[in-house]
Amino acid sequence: MFPANHKHTAGGVDNDAIDGEKRRFRRRHDYSIYVESGDVKTPESAGLLLYRRRQDLEVLLAHPGGPYWQKKDDGAWTVPKGEIRDGDDPYATALREFEEETGLRPHGKTLSLGSLRQSGGKLVHAWAIENDWDPAQLVSNQFTIEWPPRSGRTATFPEIDRANWFALSTARRKILKSQIDFLNRLEAALDSAAR
Structure with missing residues (x-):
């Protein structure tokens, strides 16, 4: 990432080259909203974690498409999510991205799971909704x-x-390590509500 306001020219810094590299970096990574964090802007995304109650609590996780993820399984699944566009509400983004990635627009009582920072620095906001959706109906954008x-x-x-339902014990193995705490927060919130 690059400093947000890189304006000094002392010390041989070529501002035009830096600005050009910023543009190339943003084009390659297509980050559309950033949160100021000192001199660095951090990308944000928002997503929904569906859950259902069977014998055990189960969550719906999504497996990223594309050649990089094709042979990855444990530690590769994710909460369906997407980048927050400039000025967008994070929850509205979570709903929009879930629908774009799965074809479903879920309805129901929403639980906030808060925010986590992934290992790459991205800040992820998540909510949970109880819904018994059939993953065979998956229709993802391309x-x-x-x-x-x-x-x-x-x-x-x-x-x-692909998307699949997993019991929490299996989901903890399947999900990206940086998102495990979303599962822990969901379990704690549902346990607390049951008391």
């Missing part, structure tokens, strides 16, 4: 990338290639 790298060809992949 993205296009150059594939294979440096080939000059493009390929299109689903943003989410």
Whole structure:
């Protein structure tokens, strides 16, 4: 990431080169909203964690699509989420992104799971909604990338290639390590509400 206001020219700093690199970095990573954190802006995203009560509490996790994630399983699943656009409400973003990635617009009582910072620095906000959705109905949006790298060809992949219900014990193994606390917070909130 780059300083938000890089204006000094002393010491041989080439501001035009830095500004150009900022533009290239933003184009490559398509971050659309940043939170000021000192001199660095941090990307934010928001998502929804569906849960249902069977014999055990189960959560719906999504597996990212694309060639990088194709053979990854444990530690690769995620809360369906997406980038917060400039000026957007985080909860509205969570609803929009969930629908774009799954084809479902869930309704119901919402539990805030707060925010977590992922290992790459992204701040993720999440909410939970009780809903018994069938993952076989998954209809994900698509993205296009150059594939294979440096080939000059493009390929299109689903943003989410599959979704599945997992008992919490299994979900803790499947989900990205930086999102495990969302599962812990959901379990604690439901346990507290049951008392």
